Amino acid sequence: MEIPSGYGRDVAANTVCKLKKALYGLKQSPRAWFGRFTKVMIGLGYKQRQGDHTLFFKHSKSGGVTMLLVYVDDIILTGDDKEEQQLLSQCLGKEFEIKILGKLKYFLGIEVAHSKKGIFISQQKYITDLLKKTSKTACKPASTPLEPNLKLGNVKDVAVDKEMYQGLVRRLKYLSHTKPDIAYAVCLISQFMHSPKETHLQAAHRILQYLKGTPGRRILFKRNGNVKLEAYTDADYAGSIVDRRSTIGYCTFLGGNLVTWRSKKQGVVARSSAEAEFKAMAQGICELLWLKIILEDLRIK
Known part of the structure; x- marks a missing residue:
């Protein structure tokens, strides 16, 4: 909090301001937070990626590299320079209130599993929660995300709840971050969010049926x-x-x-x-x- 400019000139040093009302959810608050975080990272010698502003990296003299990826207040820290990672964690702990959760296992709904073959990523829990929320836990699994040769258009059909349909499509869009097999189907149903009909909702439910039969499919990054x-x-x-x-x-x-x-x-x-x-x-x-x-x-x- 800061006293408004020009107000504190004639105020004694031991005087305090009484807060009558606090505003939350200001649009500029995330920008201010990220600007503060960026300033700290650059001060520690890290460079900000121009292609991805949320990615910071630093090359050490020994040839190692340390990378940090931030999404609002969730952070992934990785690299092959363990000393630099420990030093960075200590420096961030002095500037911010952070909690170190150890090896990466869960990030923004994405599950990460480590093995000798490499790294697996999936959203199995996210799929299970989505099926529960849409009451599709006991539905019959489908072999494909869409019916073969399906063409969706602005048909004269029964209109459905717009907010419900948009919420479902948004969840499926986020799910396509680890499910490339539903990317085309989600792209198709997202074209009718302004005026969804029963036919479009059936296509969205078909994707849920497909997910019911493939909840454990994961993407592997081989070593x-x-x-x-x-x-x-x-x-x-x-x-x-x-x-x-x-x-x-x-x-x-x-x-x-x-x-x-x-x-x-x-x-x-x-x-x-x-x-x-x-x-x-x-x-x-x-x-x-x-x-x-x-x-x-x-x-x-």
């Missing part, structure tokens, strides 16, 4: 020395029956491990299948360049 970077892209030409726009999809691999993926509807109508494919390739190349910039900061060629 290997390969740092080959590659991407695959695809596009369906005029796949939308509403506005004839195409949907692009891409996925990128680093050392044979799937690291990023996306399914997105194109902004304009493509005049040919070749144009739709080229736009998908452009998106994939942009993703590769972004990953390349991050790897260069980490001194990985």
Whole structure:
């Protein structure tokens, strides 16, 4: 708290201000917090990634690297310089009130499991909670996220609760962070959030049925020395029956491990299948360049 400028000139040193009302949830508070945290990290010799402002890294003289990723007030600290990690934890403990939880196991609803093969990530608990909340715990599992050759449009059907539908789609969007197999299906149902109908809700429930049958599927990041970077892209030409726009999809691999993926509807109508494919390739190349910039900061060629 600070006294308003110009008010404290004629006030005695031992005078205090009485707070009548406190405001919570100010939009600038997260920005102020992150600015304070960034200032501390830069003061400790860390650099902020321009491609991802939440990622800080530091190279030690011995050749090691320490990385810190922050999301609001949740932090992941990793690297191969154990001494620097301990020093950073001590310095952050002096500046902020922090709690060290040990080896990474759970972060923002994402479960992390370590093994000799590598690192597994999943959202099994998140899926279980979502099925309970939507009363789909006892539903019949489906083999695919969508029915084959399904085309969704603005059909004349019974309208459903808009807030309920939007909440379900938002949860499925967050779930697609570790479930690339539902990315296209979620992209499809999210196009009707402004006016959802019973047909769209049935498609969303189909995704839940698919998740019921695949709750334990996880993504594996294998331990290997390969740092080959590659991407695959695809596009369906005029796949939308509403506005004839195409949907692009891409996925990128680093050392044979799937690291990023996306399914997105194109902004304009493509005049040919070749144009739709080229736009998908452009998106994939942009993703590769972004990953390349991050790897260069980490001194990985």
